[in-house]
């Protein structure tokens with residue numbers, strides 16, 4: 001059974017993963033064009049893309065603990081998941097910039113003045129070099145520095161979860177749960193459970 | 198009712214085909230409720246069209262039913278709004294539990310088409326049905342010492358799933374200064390588009406203060422208290438730096454989360470352009486209430 005899953009995963013071509021990963025964002029925009037996202041499609045797209053980005057980042061953080069602690073071999077999925085996560089962050093950001101805020105002077109003011117935007121922005125900028133170096137050539141070129149660079153994913157995802165808490169109004173449960181999940185996934189990397197094998 | 202506020206926007210301002218149907222519903226609904234709306238004279242379009250009934254009733258902030266915009270429409274159906282009593286107490290001549298169905302026939306219900314500006318920098322235009330809060334205050338008799346009006350929303354966890362988590366310190370509370378409460382623009386609304394107030398919009402009765410941000414328009418009111426002290430208000434209690442007691446619409450005073458200079462009109466689709474936000478949401482007639490005040494400090 002596990003063997004079967006592992007060999008299936010190995011067989012999936014990368015282009016298929018990217019294609020599959022693009023379905024939600026394309027679908028959201030198709031619905032947006034058709035006015036099928038309720039009275040405020042901009043808000044709906046912005047929020048759902050933010051959630052997709054966070055889900056993908058969390059999925060990416062799950063791969064290596066699974067690799068170390070179970071017989072499942074999913075490592076091959078990590079790069080597509082990571083690159084797709086960045087794509088969702090980027091479209092989330094562009095939706096905010098182009099369709100929501102619109103006004104150039106206000107965009108910069110929002111980035112420096114609104115803490116939840118500032119934190120989101122830092123998270124996105126931390127992810128940028130990781131997305132750019134998610135290819136075989138960069139891994140070869142950077143050698144041991146590649147690992148050091150990709151350590152940045154941890155602060156980036158923690159900041160993304162904090163961004164979600166900051167944008168929520170009142171005292172809400174859901175963003176807290178996301179932060180706890182993220183902290184556990186980052187924290188587990190320092191425990192003996194993880195260092196085993 | 199000598200100098201009542203006169204509506205400058207009416208459903209007759211609206212011409213698009215989609216609205217035509219809604220207008221017929223308005224008339225039918227109004228007739229059914231016995232509101233006796235007379236045919237409004239045709240006027241040149243003001244450029245402001247009410248949002249559709251669908252928009253107004255499917256995009257709501259009503260955290261007692263969940264924090265998502267669609268949650269209230271999904272979860273508020275189970276709310277029992279009949280019978281409904283409002284406890285009116287504090288500095289009034291005739292305190293008591295007022296049964297809403299006895300109260301409404303004593304009030305002058307009319308249609309008011311107002312701009313609605315949410316603190317989250319979006320806006321709508323809503324055709325409310327309701328009566329002036331001032332008329333209710335006159336009915337119960339306000340004692341001369343009273344300076345503020347405090348309001349409370351129903352708190353009934355069995356029917357309000359959002360209240361099972363302390364997103365805010367329930368019950369929801371709001372307040373107005375007495376002169377704001379007495380202003381002829383200030384309504385207690387009991388309907389939209391001539392239909393009874395939908396649960397997700399704050400059935401059966403809610404406040405409408407069109408020159409303030411939407412969170413001041415407290416919903417499903419169960420208690421009105423006249424006091425001599427500024428009442429506590431829910432969002433101010435949750436985050437005093439972000440939400441002031443006054444919360445007048447003011448494009449010059451930014452909220453820490455949103456620039457308030459512009460707004461996005463709901464219903465304009467994916468590419469709706471931002472529009473400038475107007476001081477007091479365009480209701481300049483209230484400016485005199487705040488003449489001596491620094492509106493940056495008293496935001």
Ligand code: HEM
Pocket residue numbers: 046047048049050051053054057089092093096117120121122123124127156160161163164167
């Ligand atoms: C790693 C990067 C980011 C992630 C994972 C992320 C994720 C999220 C999530 C999960 C939400 C809440 C969605 C919901 O609960 O419905 C959200 C909201 C939002 N994000 Fe991001 N975000 C990121 C970066 C950014 C950036 C760079 C910007 C803009 C500069 C931004 C702007 C927003 C806005 C405007 C909202 C909605 C706030 C509101 O409606 O009040 N985000 N984001």
